[in-house]
Amino acid sequence: MAKQIEMQFMNEENRTVTISLEDPVEPVNSADVNAAMDAVISENALTSSGGSLVAKKGARVVERIVTEIDLD
Numbered sequence: 001m002a003k004q005i006e007m008q009f010m011n012e013e014n015r016t017v018t019i020s021l022e023d024p025v026e027p028v029n030s031a032d033v034n035a036a037m038d039a040v041i042s043e044n045a046l047t048s049s050g051g052s053l054v055a056k057k058g059a060r061v062v063e064r065i066v067t068e069i070d071l072d
Helices: 030-042
Strands: 002-011 016-022 051-064
Touching (some): 002 030, 016 051, 030 051
Antiparallel strands (some): 002 016, 002 051
């Protein structure tokens, strides 16, 4: 099972920007995620085609199950 943490931000054009990171530390600590997102915004660490990230929209952990199909 593959897991990602997705942090969602709003940019200057009021559009959603999602940053995904593989294999989050478990259990996910919401205070740490909140602090990391605040740091990204305050340090203007990332930008998007719609400008700087200006607000937090949300965060979530996404699990994905991948099953390979044997074609032989």
